[in-house]
Amino acid sequence: MAVLSVYLSPFAPDYSGVSTVMFDLNTVTAMHDASGCTGNYTGYDEPRWYGSKSPIFCSGLREIDAILGDDEKLIRKMLQAAEDLKPDLMSLVGSPVPMVIGSDMQGIAEELQARSGIPSLGFDTTGTAYYDKGVAMATIALLKKFTKKQEMISGTVNILGANPLDFGKGKNLEVLRNKIKEAGYGITACLSMGYNMDALQKASSAQVNLAVSRAGYLIAEYMYKTYGIPYLCGIPVGEKAGAGYFELLEEVIRTGENRIQRSTAEEKGEGEVLIIGEQVQSNALREALVTDFGETKVTVACIFGKEAALSSEGDLSLESEREITNEINSGKYRMIIADPFMEQLMEEGNKSVFLKNALYAVSSKVCGDETPDMIGADFNTWYKAK
Amino acid sequence: MIKIAVYGKGGIGKSTTTSNLSAAFSKMGYRVMQIGCDPKSDSTKNLMKGVKIPTVLDQIREKGTDNIKLEDIVFEGYNGVLCVEAGGPTPGIGCAGRGIITAFEKLEELGAYETYKPDIVLYDVLGDVVCGGFAMPIRGGYADYVFIVTSGEMMALFAATNISHAIQNFGNRGYAKLAGFIQNSRNVENEDELVAKAASENETTVVKIIPRDGAVWTAEQQGKTVVEALPESDMAGEYKNLAEKMLEVMKDGM
Numbered sequence: 001m002a003v004l005s006v007y008l009s010p011f012a013p014d015y016s017g018v019s020t021v022m023f024d025l026n027t028v029t030a031m032h033d034a035s036g037c038t039g040n041y042t043g044y045d046e047p048r049w050y051g052s053k054s055p056i057f058c059s060g061l062r063e064i065d066a067i068l069g070d071d072e073k074l075i076r077k078m079l080q081a082a083e084d085l086k087p088d089l090m091s092l093v094g095s096p097v098p099m100v101i102g103s104d105m106q107g108i109a110e111e112l113q114a115r116s117g118i119p120s121l122g123f124d125t126t127g128t129a130y131y132d133k134g135v136a137m138a139t140i141a142l143l144k145k146f147t148k149k150q151e152m153i154s155g156t157v158n159i160l161g162a163n164p165l166d167f168g169k170g171k172n173l174e175v176l177r178n179k180i181k182e183a184g185y186g187i188t189a190c191l192s193m194g195y196n197m198d199a200l201q202k203a204s205s206a207q208v209n210l211a212v213s214r215a216g217y218l219i220a221e222y223m224y225k226t227y228g229i230p231y232l233c234g235i236p237v238g239e240k241a242g243a244g245y246f247e248l249l250e251e252v253i254r255t256g257e258n259r260i261q262r263s264t265a266e267e268k269g270e271g272e273v274l275i276i277g278e279q280v281q282s283n284a285l286r287e288a289l290v291t292d293f294g295e296t297k298v299t300v301a302c303i304f305g306k307e308a309a310l311s312s313e314g315d316l317s318l319e320s321e322r323e324i325t326n327e328i329n330s331g332k333y334r335m336i337i338a339d340p341f342m343e344q345l346m347e348e349g350n351k352s353v354f355l356k357n358a359l360y361a362v363s364s365k366v367c368g369d370e371t372p373d374m375i376g377a378d379f380n381t382w383y384k385a386k
Numbered sequence: 387m388i389k390i391a392v393y394g395k396g397g398i399g400k401s402t403t404t405s406n407l408s409a410a411f412s413k414m415g416y417r418v419m420q421i422g423c424d425p426k427s428d429s430t431k432n433l434m435k436g437v438k439i440p441t442v443l444d445q446i447r448e449k450g451t452d453n454i455k456l457e458d459i460v461f462e463g464y465n466g467v468l469c470v471e472a473g474g475p476t477p478g479i480g481c482a483g484r485g486i487i488t489a490f491e492k493l494e495e496l497g498a499y500e501t502y503k504p505d506i507v508l509y510d511v512l513g514d515v516v517c518g519g520f521a522m523p524i525r526g527g528y529a530d531y532v533f534i535v536t537s538g539e540m541m542a543l544f545a546a547t548n549i550s551h552a553i554q555n556f557g558n559r560g561y562a563k564l565a566g567f568i569q570n571s572r573n574v575e576n577e578d579e580l581v582a583k584a585a586s587e588n589e590t591t592v593v594k595i596i597p598r599d600g601a602v603w604t605a606e607q608q609g610k611t612v613v614e615a616l617p618e619s620d621m622a623g624e625y626k627n628l629a630e631k632m633l634e635v636m637k638d639g640m
Contacts, residue, residue, distance in 0.1 A: 069517070069518060100481065100484055101483075101484075101517070101518050102483055102484060102487050102517060102518025102519040102521070102522065103518060104518065104521070104525050104526075104559070106525075106526060107525055107526055107556065107559035107560065107561065108559070110526065110558060110559045110560045111556075111558040111559045114558040115558065
């Protein structure tokens with residue numbers, strides 16, 4: 001019972017992460033489920049869904065299909081959809097039932113591709129991992145299939161790990177893209193939100209990768225190993241910290257070495273301020289609080305998993321509502337920055353100031369507008385107003 | 387690295403054949419890993435002096451899924467053969483097929499193949515491909531070749547045909563290739579002809595006929611393979627010859 005969530009809804013899962021990556025491409029995506037997972041994605045994990053033409057279907061998996069492992073039925077439906085919609089790509093996304101019965105989504109996709117002639121990808125997503133794993137899994141699969149190593153174009157960057165579960169409808173992402181352009185860089189591809197097949201294929205020509213989320217970091221690691229593109233992992237939040245980010249970017253270009261935006265030893269550790277959320281974004285918020293506002297003790301608590309390479313000493317991984325509740329009410333923090341849903345976890349008498357930073361993977365469209373303006377000096381304005 | 391899955395009817399001698407093959411390959415200088423994919427988890431017993439090793443699922447049950455290290459599930463047996471048992475649930479409950487998948491995912495997650503860098507991996511798989519989990523060893527990324535152990539007995543040939551069909555059905559999926567039948571003789575009438583006919587009907591060949599020999603029983607009484615217990619025996623020679631023939635077949639297919 002220690003992992004039971006009483007107040008928080010389940011965080012966005014891996015199959016939603018995969019589906020968000022496929023959204024911008026001319027893809028027919030089928031989620032292999034009874035409809036609950038598809039509904040979860042279209043209803044709560046995809047802010048771009050309503051009014052869009054993105055064809056994401058539910059396979060309509062039923063008990064007898066699970067018993068008989070009737071993959072042929074799924075393949076037939078996909079072939080029919082391909083005939084009607086003429087997609088560039090097809091993808092099959094797993095959910096808990098295929099996971100339990102051992103459906104081989106990658107194998108089925110191979111067969112689909114052989115029979116349709118359309119490039120197809122299968123994802124053995126399970127619904128038991130978080131969205132960031134799905135975003136990374138899908139983007140890396142696309143890169144493997146479509147992006148060959150090519151000549152580097154100086155002064156160009158990719159944005160990696162952009163996805164609606166970290167960036168909602170993309171308000172901050174748009175500002176970030178403009179800032180990057182203002183700084184004189186060309187953007188080759190923004191993976192995997194606001195991109196197309198052409199950009200995907202050119203992605204290996206960028207000089208530097210900018211990983212803006214944990215998913216982005218995982219993709220950047222893959223691209224570094226495969227294409228030799230160095231990366232900067234972070235987000236330019238805050239006026240001074242944001243300027244520091246662009247200095248780091250210049251350093252990556254100069255040295256060809258990877259850099260991770262991270263506070264120094266004296267600027268971290270327990271106490272004072274607690275930031276709960278996605279690791280790269282939380283690190284960037286900490287950087288801004290430290291550099292622009294002189295905070296000295298800021299703790300980052302990851303709720304979707306903690307990447308050791310991105311962590312500072314004292315950072316936390318909170319793996320259940322109970323652990324989040326205990327940390328929020330530990331009495332150590334003057335201020336807490338977290339998703340609005342987590343405010344209800346504050347117990348009576350807790351005097352911490354609570355700043356809302358809506359995370360789409362946690363509170364979906366319910367709190368969609370309560371995300372701070374983060375990029376560059378916008379954060380300073382927002383923070384001062386609070 | 388060559389990855390081989392050995393299938394066949396329950397009780398036909400898959401584990402005996404696979405363990406002797408592992409021992410023979412190791413004597414030829416290859417680094418070998420044998421993975422038992424059967425809930426009864428006794429595939430590698432004769433490479434481990436007759437002792438059953440803790441299975442991957444035992445360790446997950448005991449230590450929790452995130453607290454397992456490679457050394458908890460990979461054990462070095464005869465002549466350096468690396469032994470792993472996937473394990474399974476308590477009979478009558480749970481899902482053995484899903485257990486195989488979980489065990490395989492755990493080996494991959496812990497980087498077993500990158501760490502030990504085996505030249506040859508042998509998957510010894512439960513009797514028949516009864517569900518998705520037991521097809522795991524032949525999926526893309528796992529075994530490259532499948533060998534089916536059979537005798538001339540009706541039920542063994544029936545199982546061999548079913549397995550062959552399953553592999554052929556997955557032809558478009560980039561799965562393992564059927565590389566041949568291994569005849570584990572039971573001395574039934576016209577056995578060689580029966581097995582050869584079944585192989586031909588399944589568009590494959592009999593890679594090797596292993597004779598029935600008491601040396602196997604003698605070695606197993608000592609908790610060993612024939613290659614270890616009776617290295618100079620004719621039967622040890624038969625297994626070495628089988629290993630060579632399999633390498634030949636796979637070389638042709640590569």
